Amino acid sequence: MSDSTPSGASFLWDSAAAPSRPIMTPELFSEEQREIARQARRFSDDEIVPRIAQIESKKSGLVPELLRKAGEIGLLMVDIPAEYGGLGLDKTTSMLIAEQFSVVGSFAVSLGAHTGIGTMPILYFGTPAQKANYLPDLATGKRLAAYALTESSSGSDALAAKTRADRSSDGSHYVLNGTKQFITNAGFADVFTVFAQVGGDKFSAFVVERTSPGLTVGAEEHKLGIRGSSTCPLSFEDVKVPSANLLGEIGKGHRIAFNILNVGRIKLGLGTIGAAKCALEVAARYAKERQQFHKPIGAFGLVAAKLAEMAIGIFVGESMGYRTTGLIDARFAASADEGAHVDAIEEFAVEASIIKVFGSEVLDRCADECVQIHGGYGFIEEYQPERMFRDSRINRIFEGTNEINRLIVPATILKRAMKGQVPLIAHAAVIRDKLAKGQAPPPGEGELGTATQVVDFCKWIATYVLAVAAETYHVNIADEQEILGELSDIISQVYALDTAVARLRQILDGNDEANKAIARDLFAAFAPPAYSFCVHTARHILMDVCDPASLPGHLEAIGKLRIDWPSKVIAAKRRIARAVLEADGYPIRRGW
């Protein structure tokens, strides 16, 4: 199975015209996945939503109590293997659950921190004894987990952590000293994954129990959003941690920290898409109800366009998110070995960063437009958009800021290319040659022929400018962050376009006529602006990167292809907005 699984970032060079295998999309969810999603949604609707006010006011003990209740019905154990008391299900199911809880950001973050960054370090890097000790309780919620990486002087620069761990002379334990900052679930977590420098310079991870003498949990932070979630500092004063609680190897803590964040990024990406769906529902209902100038405001073009934009972002983000979980699941299915699972997660690090940035920015736009559609009422605390707007903001900051994640995308591809792990350099040479000869990617077949040609052309452009920038700056490209940021945005649009056309093709091959019509419109409204964005951004990159002598040749190369793509974006958006209003929200039928 893994042999035929596409490799990470291969969307950049594999043609959109000939997918070797279907991509995972919500249309392909199994009945088991749908049933678990329904169960999670019911729990959210019955147990969480009615308690929003109490959660937001930090009613003592409520969030851990609700987490334990979620644990009792199996919602915390999806990723944990059966031998440790879990269900051992796939990543797609795990992400689907995360999406269902996103209506209440505070609870979603608490649950995601427990099942994701809290539990995953032990699941993927724990010894059999550590797993046997902790996972069964984490699976049921009997014990709750947190992840302590950030410190006051090291956030994005996480490996510069100062917390240190010194081995006792008899080797029986480590002594931890230092502080951690902004730790989600710290107010009630029983188990912490704590990163510390062994001997002052070997970045490593430990499982630390709350009851450890010398561990103090500081006061709750007062936050802009997700106010019902717990965020506290931790301090360690001569905390003795048994040597058996070292997680992974000494000096290899970065593998744990970064791979766990990769899973967290996908979860955050799909969680934010779930929250964006909620914002669209709230906005759609209000746009139908609210009358101005004797009409529902949803009938006005500028309001309708906002609803359509929200649905488009959700469609594309959801498609990229589940495509990626499907890729990871295919690799997981090929091997039960946890080492192979970590490799699979690492393989799709580029996609994880793209989804994190894309989802969090879609949500920010949706939350913002939800406020705007509510006019003055959107600004008032008793209306839902006000909380949604505040809650959305954190997602661009944690799990790696969007700046850091933007840098990861091109930097990872270039690093793999330099090591010969991906065929970027050979591929770029072929594309250059073809563009120099005035050749274009061939059109695909059938209804999506032009669309696939456009998507392939965007891939050519992305590869072309990536190669030109790499040749120009060599190892110093890390200092050209503005260029890396723009490259990242083009690569992200390429993944979005490639995924959207693949999903549309699968929907058109299916039997759901209603979904066919709306998916056609979502793609028709998304793809032309995305194509223009790729072309314009590539031109700007070349203008900044190239010297005056070579610039005209480069601009001519990427400007040779003029694809005649008749598109009626406004008409498509109007139909999308009508579908949103009819559906009271996201108009793709999901079947649960």
Ligand SMILES: Cc1cc2nc3c(=O)[nH]c(=O)nc-3n(C[C@H](O)[C@H](O)[C@H](O)COP(=O)(O)OP(=O)(O)OC[C@H]3O[C@@H](n4cnc5c(N)ncnc54)[C@H](O)[C@@H]3O)c2cc1C
């Ligand atoms: C509510 C909340 C919950 C959190 N939960 C957890 C948790 O459970 N566990 C945990 O370990 N941490 C947690 N964090 C911490 C969070 O992950 C960090 O805040 C985040 O990684 C950013 O670090 P920082 O705040 O130190 O900002 P900094 O790293 O100081 O960044 C400040 C700004 O500079 C930019 N910047 C920094 N370095 C670069 C660079 N090289 N290039 C370009 N721009 C750069 C950043 O993008 C940002 O815009 C949480 C934070 C909050 C607010």
